[in-house]
Amino acid sequence: MNVGLILRPLLVLLLLALVLRPEWFTPIFAPLAPPGAPTIYARSSLLSLSLSHLGLVAAATFAATIVAVSLAIFVTRPAGAAFKPLSRTIANMGQTFPPVAVLALAVPALGFGSGPTLVALFLYGLLPIFENSVTALTTLPPATMDAARGIGLNRWQRLLRVELPLAFPVMLTGIRLSVVIALGTATIGSTVAARTLGEVIIAGLLTNNTAFVLQGGLIVGLFAVLIYDALIQLETFLARRTGA
Protein backbone atom coordinates (compact mmCIF):
# COMPACT_ATOMS: atom_id res chain seq x y z
CA MET A 1 0.00 0.00 0.00
CA ASN A 2 2.57 2.56 1.12
CA VAL A 3 5.08 1.20 -1.34
CA GLY A 4 2.47 1.62 -4.09
CA LEU A 5 1.79 5.19 -3.05
CA ILE A 6 5.41 6.15 -3.61
CA LEU A 7 6.26 3.77 -6.43
CA ARG A 8 3.27 4.56 -8.63
CA PRO A 9 3.98 8.31 -9.15
CA LEU A 10 7.68 7.55 -9.60
CA LEU A 11 6.96 5.05 -12.37
CA VAL A 12 4.54 7.45 -14.05
CA LEU A 13 7.18 10.18 -14.02
CA LEU A 14 9.81 7.80 -15.36
CA LEU A 15 7.51 6.74 -18.18
CA LEU A 16 6.62 10.33 -19.08
CA ALA A 17 10.29 11.27 -19.14
CA LEU A 18 11.19 8.29 -21.33
CA VAL A 19 8.47 9.14 -23.84
CA LEU A 20 8.59 12.95 -23.84
CA ARG A 21 12.20 13.79 -22.99
CA PRO A 22 14.26 10.79 -24.15
CA GLU A 23 17.36 12.98 -24.56
CA TRP A 24 17.60 13.24 -20.74
CA PHE A 25 18.65 9.59 -20.69
CA THR A 26 21.57 9.95 -23.12
CA PRO A 27 24.23 9.61 -20.37
CA ILE A 28 22.63 6.40 -19.09
CA PHE A 29 22.12 4.71 -22.44
CA ALA A 30 25.33 5.93 -24.15
CA PRO A 31 27.54 3.03 -22.98
CA LEU A 32 25.05 0.55 -24.50
CA ALA A 33 25.01 1.99 -28.01
CA PRO A 34 27.65 0.82 -30.49
CA PRO A 35 30.40 3.41 -31.14
CA GLY A 36 29.27 6.11 -33.54
CA ALA A 37 25.58 5.03 -33.48
CA PRO A 38 22.83 7.25 -32.03
CA THR A 39 21.90 6.58 -28.41
CA ILE A 40 18.33 7.84 -28.56
CA TYR A 41 15.81 6.61 -31.10
CA ALA A 42 14.89 9.58 -33.26
CA ARG A 43 13.51 8.15 -36.50
CA SER A 44 10.01 8.99 -35.30
CA SER A 45 8.74 10.55 -32.11
CA LEU A 46 8.36 8.14 -29.20
CA LEU A 47 5.17 9.94 -28.23
CA SER A 48 3.47 9.26 -31.54
CA LEU A 49 4.67 5.62 -31.48
CA SER A 50 3.29 5.24 -27.95
CA LEU A 51 -0.05 6.74 -28.90
CA SER A 52 -0.34 4.55 -31.96
CA HIS A 53 0.65 1.48 -29.90
CA LEU A 54 -1.93 2.26 -27.21
CA GLY A 55 -4.52 3.09 -29.86
CA LEU A 56 -4.12 -0.33 -31.50
CA VAL A 57 -4.38 -2.05 -28.12
CA ALA A 58 -7.45 -0.03 -27.15
CA ALA A 59 -9.23 -0.63 -30.45
CA ALA A 60 -8.52 -4.37 -30.46
CA THR A 61 -9.48 -4.81 -26.79
CA PHE A 62 -12.64 -2.80 -27.27
CA ALA A 63 -13.72 -4.97 -30.18
CA ALA A 64 -12.73 -8.15 -28.33
CA THR A 65 -14.73 -7.04 -25.29
CA ILE A 66 -17.87 -6.37 -27.33
CA VAL A 67 -17.65 -9.70 -29.13
CA ALA A 68 -16.58 -11.81 -26.13
CA VAL A 69 -19.15 -10.33 -23.74
CA SER A 70 -21.97 -10.68 -26.29
CA LEU A 71 -20.97 -14.25 -26.90
CA ALA A 72 -20.79 -14.94 -23.16
CA ILE A 73 -24.25 -13.45 -22.67
CA PHE A 74 -25.58 -15.57 -25.52
CA VAL A 75 -24.16 -18.88 -24.29
CA THR A 76 -25.36 -18.27 -20.72
CA ARG A 77 -29.00 -17.87 -21.85
CA PRO A 78 -31.10 -21.03 -22.06
CA ALA A 79 -31.33 -20.63 -25.86
CA GLY A 80 -27.56 -20.47 -26.34
CA ALA A 81 -26.43 -23.00 -23.76
CA ALA A 82 -25.84 -25.63 -26.45
CA PHE A 83 -23.15 -23.44 -28.03
CA LYS A 84 -21.07 -23.07 -24.89
CA PRO A 85 -18.61 -25.95 -25.52
CA LEU A 86 -18.17 -25.00 -29.18
CA SER A 87 -17.50 -21.33 -28.47
CA ARG A 88 -15.03 -22.30 -25.75
CA THR A 89 -13.12 -24.45 -28.23
CA ILE A 90 -12.98 -21.70 -30.82
CA ALA A 91 -11.81 -19.10 -28.31
CA ASN A 92 -9.15 -21.53 -27.09
CA MET A 93 -7.93 -22.14 -30.61
CA GLY A 94 -7.59 -18.40 -31.14
CA GLN A 95 -5.30 -18.39 -28.15
CA THR A 96 -3.05 -21.31 -29.19
CA PHE A 97 -2.35 -19.93 -32.66
CA PRO A 98 1.10 -18.27 -32.51
CA PRO A 99 0.93 -14.47 -32.96
CA VAL A 100 3.53 -14.47 -35.69
CA ALA A 101 1.51 -17.01 -37.66
CA VAL A 102 -1.62 -14.87 -37.34
CA LEU A 103 0.31 -11.85 -38.60
CA ALA A 104 1.79 -13.80 -41.48
CA LEU A 105 -1.55 -15.22 -42.51
CA ALA A 106 -3.33 -11.89 -42.23
CA VAL A 107 -0.85 -9.95 -44.37
CA PRO A 108 -1.94 -11.40 -47.73
CA ALA A 109 -5.55 -10.58 -46.93
CA LEU A 110 -5.14 -7.19 -45.25
CA GLY A 111 -1.77 -5.99 -46.55
CA PHE A 112 1.00 -4.45 -44.46
CA GLY A 113 0.20 -1.95 -41.71
CA SER A 114 -2.13 -1.97 -38.70
CA GLY A 115 -4.73 -4.38 -40.13
CA PRO A 116 -3.00 -7.70 -39.39
CA THR A 117 -1.91 -6.49 -35.95
CA LEU A 118 -5.46 -5.50 -35.04
CA VAL A 119 -6.68 -8.93 -36.09
CA ALA A 120 -4.02 -10.69 -34.01
CA LEU A 121 -4.64 -8.55 -30.92
CA PHE A 122 -8.37 -9.02 -31.27
CA LEU A 123 -8.05 -12.82 -31.47
CA TYR A 124 -5.75 -12.94 -28.44
CA GLY A 125 -8.05 -10.70 -26.47
CA LEU A 126 -11.15 -12.84 -26.93
CA LEU A 127 -10.38 -15.81 -24.73
CA PRO A 128 -9.66 -14.23 -21.34
CA ILE A 129 -12.64 -11.90 -21.63
CA PHE A 130 -14.94 -14.66 -22.79
CA GLU A 131 -13.87 -17.13 -20.09
CA ASN A 132 -14.16 -14.57 -17.31
CA SER A 133 -17.53 -13.33 -18.52
CA VAL A 134 -18.96 -16.84 -18.71
CA THR A 135 -17.68 -17.59 -15.20
CA ALA A 136 -19.05 -14.32 -13.85
CA LEU A 137 -22.47 -14.79 -15.45
CA THR A 138 -22.83 -18.38 -14.25
CA THR A 139 -21.78 -17.79 -10.65
CA LEU A 140 -24.04 -14.89 -9.69
CA PRO A 141 -25.54 -15.19 -6.18
CA PRO A 142 -28.60 -17.44 -6.63
CA ALA A 143 -30.71 -15.65 -4.01
CA THR A 144 -30.18 -12.33 -5.76
CA MET A 145 -31.09 -13.77 -9.14
CA ASP A 146 -34.15 -15.34 -7.61
CA ALA A 147 -35.18 -12.06 -6.07
CA ALA A 148 -34.70 -10.35 -9.43
CA ARG A 149 -37.22 -12.72 -10.97
CA GLY A 150 -39.40 -12.58 -7.88
CA ILE A 151 -39.93 -8.83 -7.95
CA GLY A 152 -40.94 -8.96 -11.61
CA LEU A 153 -37.91 -8.00 -13.70
CA ASN A 154 -38.13 -9.44 -17.20
CA ARG A 155 -35.15 -11.08 -18.93
CA TRP A 156 -33.70 -7.87 -20.33
CA GLN A 157 -34.12 -5.98 -17.12
CA ARG A 158 -32.45 -8.78 -15.19
CA LEU A 159 -29.52 -8.78 -17.61
CA LEU A 160 -29.01 -5.03 -17.68
CA ARG A 161 -29.83 -4.12 -14.10
CA VAL A 162 -28.56 -7.10 -12.17
CA GLU A 163 -26.46 -9.62 -14.07
CA LEU A 164 -24.10 -7.33 -16.00
CA PRO A 165 -23.42 -4.93 -13.11
CA LEU A 166 -22.70 -7.83 -10.76
CA ALA A 167 -20.55 -9.65 -13.32
CA PHE A 168 -18.63 -6.55 -14.31
CA PRO A 169 -15.72 -6.75 -11.82
CA VAL A 170 -14.89 -10.30 -12.95
CA MET A 171 -15.25 -9.35 -16.62
CA LEU A 172 -12.86 -6.51 -15.95
CA THR A 173 -10.27 -9.04 -14.78
CA GLY A 174 -10.50 -10.68 -18.20
CA ILE A 175 -10.19 -7.33 -19.93
CA ARG A 176 -7.11 -6.56 -17.86
CA LEU A 177 -5.44 -9.81 -18.93
CA SER A 178 -6.29 -9.08 -22.56
CA VAL A 179 -4.88 -5.58 -22.39
CA VAL A 180 -1.59 -6.81 -20.97
CA ILE A 181 -1.28 -9.56 -23.55
CA ALA A 182 -2.10 -7.05 -26.30
CA LEU A 183 0.46 -4.51 -25.08
CA GLY A 184 3.18 -7.12 -25.48
CA THR A 185 1.89 -8.69 -28.67
CA ALA A 186 1.54 -5.31 -30.39
CA THR A 187 5.34 -4.93 -30.39
CA ILE A 188 5.74 -7.67 -32.97
CA GLY A 189 3.19 -5.85 -35.13
CA SER A 190 5.98 -3.60 -36.31
CA THR A 191 7.41 -6.57 -38.26
CA VAL A 192 4.47 -6.08 -40.62
CA ALA A 193 4.81 -2.29 -40.58
CA ALA A 194 2.28 -1.38 -37.90
CA ARG A 195 3.41 1.74 -36.06
CA THR A 196 4.06 0.48 -32.52
CA LEU A 197 6.82 0.73 -29.95
CA GLY A 198 8.10 -2.56 -31.36
CA GLU A 199 9.71 -0.42 -34.07
CA VAL A 200 12.26 0.87 -31.56
CA ILE A 201 13.10 -2.60 -30.26
CA ILE A 202 13.42 -4.09 -33.74
CA ALA A 203 15.57 -1.21 -34.96
CA GLY A 204 17.82 -1.90 -31.98
CA LEU A 205 17.98 -5.61 -32.70
CA LEU A 206 18.80 -5.04 -36.38
CA THR A 207 21.65 -2.62 -35.64
CA ASN A 208 22.93 -4.29 -32.49
CA ASN A 209 21.92 -1.18 -30.58
CA THR A 210 21.09 -2.32 -27.03
CA ALA A 211 20.22 1.26 -26.08
CA PHE A 212 17.23 1.19 -28.48
CA VAL A 213 16.13 -2.26 -27.30
CA LEU A 214 16.20 -1.09 -23.71
CA GLN A 215 14.28 2.13 -24.41
CA GLY A 216 11.52 0.34 -26.31
CA GLY A 217 11.34 -2.47 -23.77
CA LEU A 218 11.20 -0.11 -20.79
CA ILE A 219 8.41 1.98 -22.26
CA VAL A 220 6.25 -1.02 -23.19
CA GLY A 221 6.94 -2.62 -19.81
CA LEU A 222 6.04 0.51 -17.86
CA PHE A 223 2.81 0.97 -19.81
CA ALA A 224 1.88 -2.64 -19.07
CA VAL A 225 2.65 -2.39 -15.35
CA LEU A 226 0.83 0.92 -14.87
CA ILE A 227 -2.26 0.01 -16.87
CA TYR A 228 -2.45 -3.36 -15.09
CA ASP A 229 -2.21 -1.61 -11.75
CA ALA A 230 -4.86 0.97 -12.64
CA LEU A 231 -7.30 -1.73 -13.72
CA ILE A 232 -6.68 -3.68 -10.50
CA GLN A 233 -7.49 -0.55 -8.51
CA LEU A 234 -10.71 -0.14 -10.48
CA GLU A 235 -11.67 -3.79 -9.91
CA THR A 236 -11.06 -3.54 -6.18
CA PHE A 237 -13.14 -0.39 -6.00
CA LEU A 238 -16.03 -1.95 -7.92
CA ALA A 239 -15.86 -5.21 -5.99
CA ARG A 240 -16.02 -3.34 -2.70
CA ARG A 241 -19.06 -1.43 -3.94
CA THR A 242 -20.87 -4.65 -4.79
CA GLY A 243 -20.10 -6.12 -1.39
CA ALA A 244 -17.70 -8.86 -2.46
Add this chain to the structure above:
Amino acid sequence: MIEIDNLTKIYGDTHAVDAVTMRAETGSITVIVGTSGSGKTTLLRMINRLEEPTSGEVRINGEPTHVEKPHLLRRRIGYAIQGHGLFPHHTVARNIAAVPLLLGWKKQKIRDRVDELLSLFSMEPAAFRDRYPAELSGGQQQRVGVARALASRPELLLMDEPFGALDPIIRAQAQDDLRRIQQRLGSTIMLVTHDMEEAIRLGDKVAVMDGGRLVQHAAPAEIIAAPATDFVRDMVGDVERPLRLLSLIPLVELIEDGPADGDALPADASLRDALSACLWTGRSAVPVTREGIVVGRVTFEAIRNRAELHA
Protein backbone atom coordinates in the same frame (compact mmCIF):
# COMPACT_ATOMS: atom_id res chain seq x y z
CA MET B 1 -59.03 -14.22 -2.15
CA ILE B 2 -56.33 -16.71 -3.08
CA GLU B 3 -57.50 -20.14 -4.16
CA ILE B 4 -54.99 -22.94 -4.43
CA ASP B 5 -56.58 -25.75 -6.36
CA ASN B 6 -55.12 -29.26 -6.35
CA LEU B 7 -51.61 -27.88 -6.80
CA THR B 8 -48.86 -30.45 -7.39
CA LYS B 9 -45.17 -30.15 -8.13
CA ILE B 10 -43.10 -33.22 -8.94
CA TYR B 11 -39.29 -33.14 -9.23
CA GLY B 12 -38.04 -36.43 -10.68
CA ASP B 13 -39.82 -38.78 -8.33
CA THR B 14 -40.22 -36.48 -5.31
CA HIS B 15 -43.66 -35.05 -4.79
CA ALA B 16 -42.43 -31.70 -3.45
CA VAL B 17 -46.03 -30.47 -3.25
CA ASP B 18 -48.79 -33.04 -3.43
CA ALA B 19 -52.33 -32.06 -4.38
CA VAL B 20 -52.63 -29.07 -2.06
CA THR B 21 -55.98 -27.31 -2.02
CA MET B 22 -56.66 -24.31 0.20
CA ARG B 23 -58.12 -20.83 0.32
CA ALA B 24 -56.85 -17.65 1.87
CA GLU B 25 -59.28 -14.80 2.51
CA THR B 26 -58.41 -11.28 1.42
CA GLY B 27 -56.79 -9.36 4.26
CA SER B 28 -55.76 -12.43 6.23
CA ILE B 29 -52.42 -13.91 7.21
CA THR B 30 -51.93 -17.56 6.33
CA VAL B 31 -48.86 -19.13 7.82
CA ILE B 32 -47.51 -22.24 6.13
CA VAL B 33 -45.55 -24.29 8.62
CA GLY B 34 -43.72 -27.60 8.37
CA THR B 35 -40.37 -29.28 8.76
CA SER B 36 -37.48 -28.76 6.34
CA GLY B 37 -38.20 -30.23 2.92
CA SER B 38 -41.96 -30.41 3.45
CA GLY B 39 -42.60 -28.30 0.34
CA LYS B 40 -43.37 -24.91 1.87
CA THR B 41 -41.05 -22.90 -0.38
CA THR B 42 -42.17 -24.79 -3.47
CA LEU B 43 -45.83 -24.13 -2.65
CA LEU B 44 -45.15 -20.43 -2.15
CA ARG B 45 -43.13 -20.13 -5.35
CA MET B 46 -45.88 -21.67 -7.42
CA ILE B 47 -48.17 -18.81 -6.38
CA ASN B 48 -46.03 -16.16 -8.15
CA ARG B 49 -44.93 -18.68 -10.78
CA LEU B 50 -41.26 -18.78 -9.90
CA GLU B 51 -42.01 -22.49 -10.24
CA GLU B 52 -44.56 -23.78 -12.70
CA PRO B 53 -46.87 -26.39 -11.17
CA THR B 54 -46.89 -29.92 -12.55
CA SER B 55 -50.68 -29.77 -12.25
CA GLY B 56 -53.36 -27.73 -10.59
CA GLU B 57 -53.85 -23.98 -10.60
CA VAL B 58 -53.84 -20.85 -8.45
CA ARG B 59 -56.52 -18.20 -8.69
CA ILE B 60 -56.23 -14.68 -7.32
CA ASN B 61 -59.66 -13.08 -6.90
CA GLY B 62 -61.06 -15.73 -9.18
CA GLU B 63 -58.54 -15.14 -11.98
CA PRO B 64 -56.16 -17.99 -12.83
CA THR B 65 -52.53 -16.88 -12.54
CA HIS B 66 -51.33 -18.77 -15.60
CA VAL B 67 -53.02 -16.41 -18.07
CA GLU B 68 -50.87 -13.40 -17.17
CA LYS B 69 -47.21 -12.81 -18.16
CA PRO B 70 -45.15 -14.09 -15.19
CA HIS B 71 -43.12 -10.89 -14.68
CA LEU B 72 -46.26 -8.75 -14.70
CA LEU B 73 -47.95 -11.09 -12.23
CA ARG B 74 -44.91 -10.87 -9.94
CA ARG B 75 -45.00 -7.07 -9.87
CA ARG B 76 -48.41 -7.29 -8.23
CA ILE B 77 -47.21 -9.80 -5.65
CA GLY B 78 -44.66 -8.87 -2.99
CA TYR B 79 -42.03 -11.53 -2.44
CA ALA B 80 -39.60 -11.70 0.45
CA ILE B 81 -37.19 -14.46 -0.37
CA GLN B 82 -35.70 -17.03 2.01
CA GLY B 83 -32.30 -15.39 2.75
CA HIS B 84 -33.19 -11.80 1.66
CA GLY B 85 -31.61 -11.80 -1.88
CA LEU B 86 -30.89 -8.07 -1.84
CA PHE B 87 -29.11 -6.52 -4.81
CA PRO B 88 -25.54 -6.10 -3.53
CA HIS B 89 -24.75 -3.33 -6.03
CA HIS B 90 -27.68 -1.14 -5.02
CA THR B 91 -28.13 0.95 -1.89
CA VAL B 92 -30.74 0.09 0.71
CA ALA B 93 -33.03 2.81 -0.69
CA ARG B 94 -32.66 1.56 -4.26
CA ASN B 95 -33.31 -2.02 -3.14
CA ILE B 96 -36.52 -1.06 -1.39
CA ALA B 97 -37.53 1.07 -4.35
CA ALA B 98 -37.04 -1.76 -6.86
CA VAL B 99 -40.69 -2.47 -7.58
CA PRO B 100 -41.96 1.14 -7.34
CA LEU B 101 -39.25 2.05 -9.89
CA LEU B 102 -40.49 -0.72 -12.18
CA LEU B 103 -44.01 0.59 -11.80
CA GLY B 104 -42.84 4.11 -12.64
CA TRP B 105 -43.71 5.88 -9.40
CA LYS B 106 -42.73 9.54 -8.98
CA LYS B 107 -39.35 10.20 -7.36
CA GLN B 108 -40.72 12.01 -4.34
CA LYS B 109 -43.34 9.34 -3.69
CA ILE B 110 -40.65 6.66 -3.83
CA ARG B 111 -38.38 8.55 -1.45
CA ASP B 112 -41.21 9.04 1.05
CA ARG B 113 -42.17 5.39 0.84
CA VAL B 114 -38.58 4.22 1.42
CA ASP B 115 -38.23 6.41 4.50
CA GLU B 116 -41.61 5.32 5.80
CA LEU B 117 -40.70 1.64 5.49
CA LEU B 118 -37.28 2.06 7.06
CA SER B 119 -38.89 3.81 10.02
CA LEU B 120 -41.54 1.10 10.29
CA PHE B 121 -38.76 -1.46 10.66
CA SER B 122 -36.93 0.62 13.25
CA MET B 123 -34.09 1.60 10.94
CA GLU B 124 -33.23 5.31 10.99
CA PRO B 125 -33.69 6.40 7.33
CA ALA B 126 -30.86 8.93 7.36
CA ALA B 127 -28.44 6.32 8.67
CA PHE B 128 -29.44 3.42 6.44
CA ARG B 129 -30.81 4.83 3.17
CA ASP B 130 -27.46 5.11 1.41
CA ARG B 131 -25.74 2.01 2.73
CA TYR B 132 -25.01 -1.06 0.65
CA PRO B 133 -26.37 -4.44 1.79
CA ALA B 134 -22.85 -5.61 2.70
CA GLU B 135 -22.80 -2.84 5.31
CA LEU B 136 -25.83 -4.23 7.19
CA SER B 137 -26.19 -6.95 9.80
CA GLY B 138 -27.99 -10.15 8.82
CA GLY B 139 -31.13 -9.06 10.63
CA GLN B 140 -31.09 -5.64 8.99
CA GLN B 141 -30.64 -7.21 5.56
CA GLN B 142 -33.64 -9.38 6.22
CA ARG B 143 -35.78 -6.43 7.28
CA VAL B 144 -34.77 -4.55 4.12
CA GLY B 145 -35.79 -7.65 2.16
CA VAL B 146 -39.23 -7.53 3.77
CA ALA B 147 -39.45 -3.76 3.20
CA ARG B 148 -38.69 -4.32 -0.50
CA ALA B 149 -41.54 -6.82 -0.69
CA LEU B 150 -43.93 -4.33 0.94
CA ALA B 151 -42.80 -1.28 -1.01
CA SER B 152 -45.48 -1.09 -3.70
CA ARG B 153 -48.26 -2.00 -1.25
CA PRO B 154 -48.99 -5.25 -3.07
CA GLU B 155 -52.41 -6.81 -2.57
CA LEU B 156 -50.69 -10.15 -1.93
CA LEU B 157 -47.45 -10.68 -0.07
CA LEU B 158 -45.46 -13.91 -0.09
CA MET B 159 -42.82 -14.25 2.60
CA ASP B 160 -40.41 -17.16 2.93
CA GLU B 161 -39.00 -17.37 6.46
CA PRO B 162 -38.67 -13.59 6.59
CA PHE B 163 -37.60 -13.48 10.20
CA GLY B 164 -35.23 -16.44 10.23
CA ALA B 165 -32.08 -14.42 10.92
CA LEU B 166 -33.51 -12.26 13.69
CA ASP B 167 -32.80 -12.75 17.37
CA PRO B 168 -35.86 -13.60 19.51
CA ILE B 169 -36.48 -10.05 20.75
CA ILE B 170 -36.21 -8.31 17.38
CA ARG B 171 -38.08 -11.20 15.87
CA ALA B 172 -41.06 -10.69 18.15
CA GLN B 173 -40.93 -7.00 17.38
CA ALA B 174 -40.76 -7.62 13.62
CA GLN B 175 -43.75 -9.96 13.90
CA ASP B 176 -45.73 -7.28 15.74
CA ASP B 177 -44.64 -4.72 13.12
CA LEU B 178 -45.80 -7.00 10.34
CA ARG B 179 -49.17 -7.56 12.06
CA ARG B 180 -49.60 -3.83 12.49
CA ILE B 181 -48.63 -3.03 8.90
CA GLN B 182 -50.87 -5.79 7.59
CA GLN B 183 -53.87 -4.61 9.60
CA ARG B 184 -53.35 -1.05 8.44
CA LEU B 185 -53.01 -1.93 4.77
CA GLY B 186 -55.38 -4.87 4.75
CA SER B 187 -52.96 -6.88 2.63
CA THR B 188 -53.19 -10.63 2.20
CA ILE B 189 -50.10 -12.43 3.42
CA MET B 190 -48.83 -15.95 2.95
CA LEU B 191 -45.84 -16.56 5.16
CA VAL B 192 -43.64 -19.64 5.41
CA THR B 193 -41.92 -20.66 8.62
CA HIS B 194 -40.75 -23.82 10.31
CA ASP B 195 -41.48 -22.33 13.72
CA MET B 196 -44.91 -23.27 15.08
CA GLU B 197 -44.65 -20.53 17.71
CA GLU B 198 -44.38 -17.95 14.94
CA ALA B 199 -47.23 -19.57 13.01
CA ILE B 200 -49.52 -19.36 16.00
CA ARG B 201 -48.51 -15.81 16.86
CA LEU B 202 -48.97 -14.44 13.37
CA GLY B 203 -51.49 -16.54 11.54
CA ASP B 204 -55.21 -16.01 11.15
CA LYS B 205 -54.98 -19.44 9.62
CA VAL B 206 -52.18 -21.97 9.94
CA ALA B 207 -51.47 -24.48 7.17
CA VAL B 208 -49.37 -27.43 8.30
CA MET B 209 -47.36 -29.21 5.58
CA ASP B 210 -45.89 -32.68 5.91
CA GLY B 211 -44.09 -34.45 3.06
CA GLY B 212 -45.66 -32.20 0.40
CA ARG B 213 -49.21 -32.64 1.68
CA LEU B 214 -51.38 -30.17 3.54
CA VAL B 215 -52.29 -32.04 6.72
CA GLN B 216 -54.25 -29.34 8.55
CA HIS B 217 -55.49 -25.88 7.65
CA ALA B 218 -57.23 -24.16 10.52
CA ALA B 219 -57.24 -21.28 12.98
CA PRO B 220 -54.33 -21.37 15.48
CA ALA B 221 -56.58 -22.22 18.43
CA GLU B 222 -57.96 -25.21 16.58
CA ILE B 223 -54.50 -26.40 15.57
CA ILE B 224 -53.52 -26.40 19.23
CA ALA B 225 -56.76 -27.75 20.64
CA ALA B 226 -57.40 -30.37 17.98
CA PRO B 227 -54.29 -31.35 16.04
CA ALA B 228 -55.37 -33.37 13.00
CA THR B 229 -52.44 -35.81 12.99
CA ASP B 230 -49.63 -36.93 15.27
CA PHE B 231 -47.30 -34.84 13.15
CA VAL B 232 -49.26 -31.68 13.92
CA ARG B 233 -49.38 -32.66 17.59
CA ASP B 234 -45.58 -33.04 17.58
CA MET B 235 -45.15 -29.70 15.84
CA VAL B 236 -47.28 -27.98 18.46
CA GLY B 237 -45.45 -29.77 21.26
CA ASP B 238 -47.50 -31.33 24.06
CA VAL B 239 -45.67 -29.63 26.88
CA GLU B 240 -46.49 -26.10 25.93
CA ARG B 241 -49.89 -26.71 24.46
CA PRO B 242 -51.95 -25.22 27.30
CA LEU B 243 -49.69 -22.17 27.48
CA ARG B 244 -49.85 -21.63 23.73
CA LEU B 245 -53.59 -21.88 23.84
CA LEU B 246 -53.82 -19.39 26.68
CA SER B 247 -51.65 -16.97 24.76
CA LEU B 248 -54.36 -16.82 22.08
CA ILE B 249 -57.27 -15.94 24.37
CA PRO B 250 -57.73 -12.29 25.37
CA LEU B 251 -58.64 -11.40 28.95
CA VAL B 252 -61.99 -9.97 27.80
CA GLU B 253 -63.35 -13.50 27.54
CA LEU B 254 -62.91 -14.26 31.25
CA ILE B 255 -63.53 -10.86 32.75
CA GLU B 256 -65.64 -10.90 35.93
CA ASP B 257 -66.64 -8.42 38.61
CA GLY B 258 -64.74 -8.35 41.85
CA PRO B 259 -61.73 -6.88 43.59
CA ALA B 260 -58.08 -7.57 42.74
CA ASP B 261 -54.84 -5.96 43.85
CA GLY B 262 -51.56 -5.05 42.21
CA ASP B 263 -50.62 -4.02 38.68
CA ALA B 264 -53.43 -4.18 36.15
CA LEU B 265 -53.38 -5.68 32.65
CA PRO B 266 -55.18 -4.27 29.59
CA ALA B 267 -58.23 -6.17 28.36
CA ASP B 268 -56.55 -7.26 25.13
CA ALA B 269 -53.63 -8.92 26.92
CA SER B 270 -53.69 -12.71 26.81
CA LEU B 271 -54.58 -15.22 29.49
CA ARG B 272 -50.97 -16.31 29.35
CA ASP B 273 -49.88 -12.83 30.45
CA ALA B 274 -52.39 -12.93 33.28
CA LEU B 275 -51.21 -16.37 34.34
CA SER B 276 -47.60 -15.21 34.48
CA ALA B 277 -48.64 -12.16 36.49
CA CYS B 278 -50.48 -14.38 38.99
CA LEU B 279 -47.61 -16.84 39.35
CA TRP B 280 -44.93 -14.17 39.47
CA THR B 281 -46.52 -12.02 42.15
CA GLY B 282 -48.34 -14.78 44.05
CA ARG B 283 -51.77 -13.24 43.40
CA SER B 284 -54.96 -15.17 42.81
CA ALA B 285 -56.47 -12.49 40.56
CA VAL B 286 -55.34 -9.51 38.45
CA PRO B 287 -57.28 -6.30 37.74
CA VAL B 288 -58.19 -5.68 34.10
CA THR B 289 -58.34 -2.24 32.56
CA ARG B 290 -59.83 -0.86 29.40
CA GLU B 291 -58.38 2.46 28.24
CA GLY B 292 -56.84 2.88 31.67
CA ILE B 293 -60.03 2.31 33.69
CA VAL B 294 -60.39 -0.84 35.77
CA VAL B 295 -63.34 -2.82 34.42
CA GLY B 296 -63.06 -6.04 36.46
CA ARG B 297 -60.68 -8.88 37.18
CA VAL B 298 -59.49 -12.24 35.89
CA THR B 299 -58.89 -14.97 38.44
CA PHE B 300 -56.30 -17.71 38.51
CA GLU B 301 -59.16 -20.15 39.04
CA ALA B 302 -60.93 -19.07 35.86
CA ILE B 303 -57.75 -19.36 33.81
CA ARG B 304 -57.21 -22.89 35.10
CA ASN B 305 -60.75 -23.92 34.30
CA ARG B 306 -60.41 -22.50 30.81
CA ALA B 307 -57.18 -24.42 30.20
CA GLU B 308 -58.78 -27.64 31.44
CA LEU B 309 -61.54 -27.24 28.90
CA HIS B 310 -59.03 -28.00 26.12
CA ALA B 311 -56.91 -30.60 27.85
